[in-house]
Amino acid sequence: MRAMDLAELTGSADRIIVGDVLAADAAWDSTHRDIYTTVEIGVREVWKGAAPANGKIGLRHLGGTVGEIEMTVLGEVGFAVGERAVLFLRHAQLVGMAQGKRRVRWDASAKRWLAEAPDRRGNILVPAGQGAAGVQMQVSDESLDVLREKVRVLLGK
Amino acid sequence: MACAFGLSVLCLAASPARAYVREVSKSNVTLTVFWSNPCITMHFYDGAPPPVLTADDFFAAATRAAALWSFPSLACSDIRLSVVREPMLAADVGYDGKNVIVFRQDTWCRHPPPQDADPPDAACYPSSALAVTTLFNNVNTGELLDADTEFNAVDYTWGDLVAQPTLATNTTADFQYALTHELGHVIGLDHPCYTALPEVPLLKDNTGATELNCYPATNLPPSVANAIMYPSVSLTSDQTKQRALTPDDSQGDCDIYPHAHDTCPVANGGCSVGAKAQARPGQPWRSLLVALAGILGALLVVPRVRKRRT
Numbered sequence: 001m002r003a004m005d006l007a008e009l010t011g012s013a014d015r016i017i018v019g020d021v022l023a024a025d026a027a028w029d030s031t032h033r034d035i036y037t038t039v040e041i042g043v044r045e046v047w048k049g050a051a052p053a054n055g056k057i058g059l060r061h062l063g064g065t066v067g068e069i070e071m072t073v074l075g076e077v078g079f080a081v082g083e084r085a086v087l088f089l090r091h092a093q094l095v096g097m098a099q100g101k102r103r104v105r106w107d108a109s110a111k112r113w114l115a116e117a118p119d120r121r122g123n124i125l126v127p128a129g130q131g132a133a134g135v136q137m138q139v140s141d142e143s144l145d146v147l148r149e150k151v152r153v154l155l156g157k
Numbered sequence: 158m159a160c161a162f163g164l165s166v167l168c169l170a171a172s173p174a175r176a177y178v179r180e181v182s183k184s185n186v187t188l189t190v191f192w193s194n195p196c197i198t199m200h201f202y203d204g205a206p207p208p209v210l211t212a213d214d215f216f217a218a219a220t221r222a223a224a225l226w227s228f229p230s231l232a233c234s235d236i237r238l239s240v241v242r243e244p245m246l247a248a249d250v251g252y253d254g255k256n257v258i259v260f261r262q263d264t265w266c267r268h269p270p271p272q273d274a275d276p277p278d279a280a281c282y283p284s285s286a287l288a289v290t291t292l293f294n295n296v297n298t299g300e301l302l303d304a305d306t307e308f309n310a311v312d313y314t315w316g317d318l319v320a321q322p323t324l325a326t327n328t329t330a331d332f333q334y335a336l337t338h339e340l341g342h343v344i345g346l347d348h349p350c351y352t353a354l355p356e357v358p359l360l361k362d363n364t365g366a367t368e369l370n371c372y373p374a375t376n377l378p379p380s381v382a383n384a385i386m387y388p389s390v391s392l393t394s395d396q397t398k399q400r401a402l403t404p405d406d407s408q409g410d411c412d413i414y415p416h417a418h419d420t421c422p423v424a425n426g427g428c429s430v431g432a433k434a435q436a437r438p439g440q441p442w443r444s445l446l447v448a449l450a451g452i453l454g455a456l457l458v459v460p461r462v463r464k465r466r467t
Contacts, residue, residue, distance in 0.1 A: 002286070002287060004285055012283075031251070032252070033249065033250075033251025033252050033253060034252070034267065034280070062267075062280065062291075063183075063291075065183075065184050065296055068295050068296050068297050069252065069293060069294075069295065069296070069302070070182055070183065070293065070294050070296045071252065071291065071292070072183050072291065072292045072293075072294070073289060073290075073291045074289065074290045074291070074292070074342055075286060075289060078183055093283075096283050096285050097282070097283060097285075097286060099285075
C-alpha cells in the first residue's frame, strides 16, 4: 500500500465524517468464497460531502470472521462496535483502506478528543516516511480539532 | 563475530537478537497463524502478463522469491513454497483451498466482483494498493487455510529492477522484491515494526520485546529496517537491495517451521501435521535449543582444531 498524506486522503474522499460504529456484521458472500463485513455508522459530524438523511451510513468491506473462519485482507481495517472514528470515504469505502480511518478517543488528561494516527500495519511498499509528493506522514495522535481544521483548510472552506 | 572458545556463551548472549513478528488472528491477537503443512503450492496465473516482463521472466522471479523462504535454500526451514504455473489470464481468489498469485490488469478488483456486492465496487481495492494478500485461517487454532496475492497491474508496472534499473519510477516496482515480501505474509510473518498506533495492542516480537515504530527508519536497528518484512520501501530507491532475506526474516521462517523433512511428502503424507503443528503457535524454547546446540558444536569442533594444530 502506498502511503497517502492528509491532502490525498481529503482530495480522494467524497465524504469525510466523524461517526460511531453502531453495528458490524460479517457474512459470507453468495459464492461462499469471501467474507464481507457490513458496518453501520452513526454520523456525528460531516466534514465533506452530504449528510445522510437518517444520520447513518453503511460501509461494506472485505474481511471478517464467520464461525471459525477468519478472512484477513492485509491492509484492511476492522470496526468495533462503540468506537468513534474519522472516516475518509469514497463510494462508501475507506480511502486507502486502513489509512482512511482515524480512530478518535477521549484524552482525559488534556480533556480533548484525539484522532489517532492512521493504521498502516497491513501496508506494503510505503514510501519511507513520506507520501508520493514528499509530504511527511502523520505518525502520531493529534487533536481532533486540529485535524478538523487541517481538513477544512485543504477543502478551501 | 569472531568468538574464542570459552567465550561462546557470552558471545551467544551478546549476539543481536533475531527479531521478527508473527501474523496474528485479527479477532484474537494472542493467536498466531501458521500452516500445519509447510508444503505450500502457489498457483501463478501468468497467461497474459502485464508489461514489461515476459511470462517466463515473471515465473522465474516468482520461483526465486518462493525459494528464498524454502528448504533447501533456507536449510533450517521446513517450508516448501512451490510455484505452479497456470496458463489462464486470471483467476478467482477466495476461500477455495487454492493459493493464487494473480495480476489484475483490467480492474483493480477481486475478479469477478461478487454479484451481491453493494455498492458494486466493495470488492475493489484503492489504487494506492500495489498488492493485496488475503489470508483465511481458523480462529480457534490459527491454522492457515488459504492465501492469495493479487498484484495491481492497473496502476503500477512490475519489472525486474536488477536487470532494468532505469525502469524505477513512482509507478514501477520490483516484482521479485514485492512477492518475496508478500510470501513472508503468506507463511505467517507480520511486519517487524508498527507503522502507527494500531487498532490492536502492540505485538511482541519473538524475543518478547514490544515491536518498534517503523518510522523514522533512522531510529531503527538495521536488522529491522533492512528486513524483507519491513513495510516500507521507496519506489524510486533501490528496491532490489531488499530482495534477499535478512537473518531476522530467516529466523522467523525457521522458528515457525523448523526443518524436519528432507523431502516434501505427497498430499496426506503427513508433512509435519501433528506434533510439530502444536509447537508452532510459539516456540520460545527453540532459541535456547539453538544456543545449546551452538555451544555443543563449539565443544565438538574446537578440540579437533587444537588436535590438528599440535
